[in-house]
Amino acid sequence: MSIDPKRTIAELKELRALTGDENGAQRVAWTDTWLKARAWFEEKLADLPVEQHYDAAGNGWVTLKGESEKALIIGSHLDSVPNGGWLDGALGVLAGLEILRRFAKEYNGCPPVTIRVVDWADEEGARFGRSLLGSSAFAGTASIEADRIRVDKDGIRLEDALRRCGVDVDRFKESEQEQANATAYLELHIEQGPVLERLGLPLAVVLGTKGVERHAITFHGQEAHSGSTPMGDRRDSLAPLAKLALEIYSIAGKHKDAVCTIGSVKTYPGIVTAVVGRCEATLDQRDLDPDALAQMYREAKSASEQFAAEHGCSVEWSKIWSIEPIPFHPKLLEFCEAAIQETSCEFVVLPSGPLHDAAEVSRAGIPTVMMFVQSLHGISHNKIEDTKEEHLELAIDAMDKLATKTVAWIKELNL
Numbered sequence: 001m002s003i004d005p006k007r008t009i010a011e012l013k014e015l016r017a018l019t020g021d022e023n024g025a026q027r028v029a030w031t032d033t034w035l036k037a038r039a040w041f042e043e044k045l046a047d048l049p050v051e052q053h054y055d056a057a058g059n060g061w062v063t064l065k066g067e068s069e070k071a072l073i074i075g076s077h078l079d080s081v082p083n084g085g086w087l088d089g090a091l092g093v094l095a096g097l098e099i100l101r102r103f104a105k106e107y108n109g110c111p112p113v114t115i116r117v118v119d120w121a122d123e124e125g126a127r128f129g130r131s132l133l134g135s136s137a138f139a140g141t142a143s144i145e146a147d148r149i150r151v152d153k154d155g156i157r158l159e160d161a162l163r164r165c166g167v168d169v170d171r172f173k174e175s176e177q178e179q180a181n182a183t184a185y186l187e188l189h190i191e192q193g194p195v196l197e198r199l200g201l202p203l204a205v206v207l208g209t210k211g212v213e214r215h216a217i218t219f220h221g222q223e224a225h226s227g228s229t230p231m232g233d234r235r236d237s238l239a240p241l242a243k244l245a246l247e248i249y250s251i252a253g254k255h256k257d258a259v260c261t262i263g264s265v266k267t268y269p270g271i272v273t274a275v276v277g278r279c280e281a282t283l284d285q286r287d288l289d290p291d292a293l294a295q296m297y298r299e300a301k302s303a304s305e306q307f308a309a310e311h312g313c314s315v316e317w318s319k320i321w322s323i324e325p326i327p328f329h330p331k332l333l334e335f336c337e338a339a340i341q342e343t344s345c346e347f348v349v350l351p352s353g354p355l356h357d358a359a360e361v362s363r364a365g366i367p368t369v370m371m372f373v374q375s376l377h378g379i380s381h382n383k384i385e386d387t388k389e390e391h392l393e394l395a396i397d398a399m400d401k402l403a404t405k406t407v408a409w410i411k412e413l414n415l
């Protein structure tokens with residue numbers, strides 16, 4: 001009994017036509033267009049022997065009961081950023097649906113283990129700035145207290161926007177109940193980067209998600225008149241930051257897949273006639289290896305202190321956020337590798353720089369793995385986001401093989 005990847009591609013196009021416009025996908029979580037996408041997805045379930053519900057955090061669950069209650073979960077997210085792409089998230093959900101259909105058909109509605117498809121709520125955090133909202137509620141890794149009062153650009157509170165969609169933030173924790181019987185989690189996602197295209201490969205085994213160290217760095221110098229202050233007398237707080245902005249290239253360069261980014265720089269007073277008295281920047285560092293990540297953090301910090309001293313300035317660091325590297329499950333990595341090879345593909349193993357819902361599921365202690373499919377031009381979160389259809393077909397096929405291997409493994413664990 002084989003899978004029909006072409007149907008998934010047709011459905012992805014249908015969803016694009018329904019929820020996109022000339023600027024791209026508009027399925028921002030907790031908006032009417034997102035609800036429309038979810039209603040459309042529910043319609044696809046009409047002829048299947050499944051149960052469907054939304055949990056207390058708004059995650060959508062489709063369950064095909066099997067002989068065993070132990071469940072394989074396949075999923076991703078239907079929400080998008082504003083003006084987003086047609087594949088980010090939606091591919092993983094619809095591939096999951098296609099795999100569930102195949103199991104339902106092959107086993108006359110009762111596969112050896114339970115198969116569940118999940119559509120995580122608000123992966124992108126596009127409206128309230130809080131990504132992985134639904135999957136972190138499921139994993140029990142976040143408290144809603146810090147997030148409930150967040151507001152969108154129109155001043156609408158997160159708590160109120162969620163209530164409008166039937167989600168009561170006070171019941172968020174109940175989402176953890178969905179962990180019952182969850183035995184493995186698989187997620188297919190577009191790479192969102194240029195590596196696979198450069199290597200000429202369609203698919204990758206994702207080793208895990210990189211840990212992140214995110215800090216605010218403030219250099220303090222002395223504001224002074226730009227005309228009357230000789231160069232040698234300045235305590236220009238932009239100078240050490242400028243040195244640091246270049247230094248991060250050699251700090252990251254010591255590790256194969258590490259990345260460091262100074263994404264925001266603000267100067268004060270920020271006028272053309274004043275030496276910069278205070279300079280605020282953000283630094284985001286990522287790697288899959290916790291030791292490399294810790295080393296990069298130490299090196300950036302000591303470089304900033306050295307550069308500050310060279311310019312008569314001081315520097316202050318404060319943590320914005322951090323998360324540990326999350327390596328995926330060794331057995332599932334093995335299955336993922338084999339599934340890609342059987343789809344007659346060469347493959348590569350890659351860490352994921354962006355975080356994904358899979359990272360939260362893994363943090364909940366559920367064996368997890370992800371597969372990446374090539375992104376054309378490495379672009380996503382944009383209407384030009386695209387992947388060759390032949391690669392999408394290979395990916396869905398390989399995911400199906402991965403699901404088969406995982407189901408056999410769950411069955412074995414169960415004996």
Ligand SMILES: [Zn+2]
Pocket residue numbers: 077088089123189
């Ligand atoms: Zn995504």
